[in-house]
Amino acid sequence: MLINLSDVFRTRDKIEVVEIACEMTEFQNGVQTYRIVSKELSPFTFTNVEIDKAKINGEIDFIFQALCDRCAEEIPVNIKVNVERFVLSPRITTEDDQMESPFMDGYQIDMEALIFHEILENWPMKILCKEDCKGVCPVCGQNLNVRECGCDRFIPDPRMMAIADILERNKEV
Ligand SMILES: [Zn+2]
Ligand SMILES: [Zn+2]
Structure with missing residues (x-):
């Protein structure tokens, strides 16, 4: 128009x-x-x-x-x-x-x-169904707002892994 x-x-x-x-x-x-x-x-x-x-x-x-x-x-x-x-x-x-x-x-x-x-x-920067939306499980895809699936979602921090490796090696010496 x-x-x-x-x-x-x-x-x-x-x-x-x-x-x-x-x-x-x-x-x-x-x-x-x-x-x-x-x-x-x-x-x-x-x-x-x-x-x-x-x-x-x-x-x-x-x-x-x-x-x-x-x-x-x-x-x-x-x-x-x-x-x-x-x-x-x-x-x-x-x-x-x-x-x-x-x-x-x-x-x-x-x-x-x-x-x-x-x-x-x-337009909003982020679109969320609610402020504290839990998202979906990266392992099984379950909507975590609906229920907890019980998957092991622990993803180790690579920096922590490096430290763990050093500690492990020192133990061996
Ligand atoms: Zn949501
Ligand atoms: Zn899951």
């Missing part, structure tokens, strides 16, 4: 409120693809701050289907963002401004690109 901001850029105190249609069904963050389970978008407001400068306001509330990073359990990820951004008209934009607002195309704003950008910036 493209919205032309020419009027907002050029008219002092101009405010435009637009209902947003978003066709996105999934989100790709470059690593994985997440299906969108639900999406809510408030109408967006485009306000003239000064000539050639506009403010964008709106709210996005998305739920994605994701997997826990540790145990691979399917969990919803909620991204809720209160959008507030300033954009400049192409009459005064520099290359840096363009980098910062990749969703601007001349006088037009690509709303899907903006929404993508907001989600990407707010």
